[in-house]
Amino acid sequence: MTTQPQRSKWLEAEQKYDSGVYNKHQVVMVRAKGAAVWDETGREYIDCVAGYGVANIGHSHPDVVKAIKEQADRLIVMPQTLPNDKRAEFLTELVGVLPQGLDRVFLCNSGTEAMEAAKKFAITGTGRKRFVSMKRGFSGRSLGALAFTWEPKYREPFGDAVDNRNVDFITYGDIEQLRAAVTDETAAVILEPVQGEGGVRPATTLFMQEVRRITREKGALLILDEIQTGFCRTGKMFACEHSGVVPDAMTLAKAMAGGLPVGALAMTAEVADRMPAGGHGTTFGGNPLTMAAGVAALRAMKRENMAEQAREKGAYFMEKLRAVGSPKIREVRGLGLMIGVELKEKSAPYIAALEHEEGVLTLQATPLVVRFLPPVTISKEQIDQVVAAFARVLE
Numbered sequence: 001m002t003t004q005p006q007r008s009k010w011l012e013a014e015q016k017y018d019s020g021v022y023n024k025h026q027v028v029m030v031r032a033k034g035a036a037v038w039d040e041t042g043r044e045y046i047d048c049v050a051g052y053g054v055a056n057i058g059h060s061h062p063d064v065v066k067a068i069k070e071q072a073d074r075l076i077v078m079p080q081t082l083p084n085d086k087r088a089e090f091l092t093e094l095v096g097v098l099p100q101g102l103d104r105v106f107l108c109n110s111g112t113e114a115m116e117a118a119k120k121f122a123i124t125g126t127g128r129k130r131f132v133s134m135k136r137g138f139s140g141r142s143l144g145a146l147a148f149t150w151e152p153k154y155r156e157p158f159g160d161a162v163d164n165r166n167v168d169f170i171t172y173g174d175i176e177q178l179r180a181a182v183t184d185e186t187a188a189v190i191l192e193p194v195q196g197e198g199g200v201r202p203a204t205t206l207f208m209q210e211v212r213r214i215t216r217e218k219g220a221l222l223i224l225d226e227i228q229t230g231f232c233r234t235g236k237m238f239a240c241e242h243s244g245v246v247p248d249a250m251t252l253a254k255a256m257a258g259g260l261p262v263g264a265l266a267m268t269a270e271v272a273d274r275m276p277a278g279g280h281g282t283t284f285g286g287n288p289l290t291m292a293a294g295v296a297a298l299r300a301m302k303r304e305n306m307a308e309q310a311r312e313k314g315a316y317f318m319e320k321l322r323a324v325g326s327p328k329i330r331e332v333r334g335l336g337l338m339i340g341v342e343l344k345e346k347s348a349p350y351i352a353a354l355e356h357e358e359g360v361l362t363l364q365a366t367p368l369v370v371r372f373l374p375p376v377t378i379s380k381e382q383i384d385q386v387v388a389a390f391a392r393v394l395e
């Protein structure tokens with residue numbers, strides 16, 4: 001007689017007390033290193049979720065762990081009205097890797113906060129209030145960021161509390177719609193260089209360059225949302241480098257501080273200087289602990305050449321996925337190690353099978369797409385294991 005596995009007391013507590021918004025998987029993850037994660041039973045998984053594209057440099061990167069330990073012993077709490085050495089070091093490192101001209105930064109604690117800051121700095125930066133956003137775009141869950149987010153299921157429960165009357169949505173990639181939508185009332189165009197939640201859809205270089213040209217022509221800002229594409233994910237430090245486009249502002253978060261909660265709006269001095277003093281703020285933004293982790297993370301990305309790793313491994317990963325040759329696969333697409341496999345049927349059962357039968361963690365990006373966002377430090381052997389597992393569940 002098989003004994004029912006004893007229900008985890010951790011799982012029971014989390015399900016009992018959590019808000020209920022999440023579809024909780026029936027596992028309890030307790031440890032991770034690099035691209036490997038272990039649950040409380042000791043089962044190992046290869047992690048192609050990586051916290052939704054946060055653990056780009058690998059779980060518990062030793063440099064980040066060391067930096068957190070040392071900083072925790074020195075100084076954890078210091079608001080941004082009081083300058084701090086680690087924050088200064090992080091800002092210097094970050095501006096050093098950002099596209100030329102993006103040398104002013106509002107530090108915060110998440111992607112949605114970075115988008116909220118982007119909205120406010122764009123309004124004061126231009127004196128305008130209208131925005132152009134993209135169909136299938138995702139900008140975050142707060143009411144302000146939700147106004148830029150296309151998918152109705154995220155917005156409908158909140159009705160007109162999500163005020164997107166000043167937002168025009170256009171088809172991602174459609175230059176004619178873009179030209180018609182951007183006017184002299186447009187404060188900014190918001191777009192992801194690769195749509196993540198929207199199905200892993202890279203923009204064409206032509207579209208990126210046209211957005212840049214048209215926004216400049218109309219006096220509107222170009223704000224690139226690199227919250228998911230940033231920090232080596234797509235084979236460059238930032239995805240905009242693939243097209244050579246330099247925005248007026250860029251929202252950042254996820255992988256920026258090696259796994260600690262972080263967000264930032266990077267922008268030109270022209271945009272920054274038009275925000276009235278005291279016009280925005282955050283208690284935890286720029287805290288020394290996160291900043292220390294961020295310094296270590298950015299240095300590790302450069303020293304271990306992680307952008308090139310993502311480019312090379314991403315090409316390898318997509319080539320192997322295309323070689324699977326399953327009739328259930330419609331398309332393998334992506335950029336670097338931001339990969340989506342669009343199936344001809346719902347992806348959820350295959351994502352579940354990968355987790356339960358194969359010990360591989362993946363995530364959805366719209367109902368038909370299996371998304372792979374592994375740590376950039378994933379090994380070729382682990383990629384081979386993931387592809388073999390994927391081929392088996394598709395049989």
Ligand SMILES: CC(=O)N[C@@H](CCCNCc1c(COP(=O)(O)O)cnc(C)c1O)C(=O)O
Pocket residue numbers: 022052110111112113115138139140141192196197225226227228253254
């Ligand atoms: C399980 C869970 O909560 N998932 C998150 C996953 C969000 C992943 N994307 C975040 C994101 C955001 C929002 O970033 P944050 O607030 O979640 O840090 C903004 N812009 C882009 C392009 C992004 O990809 C969610 O469903 O809101």
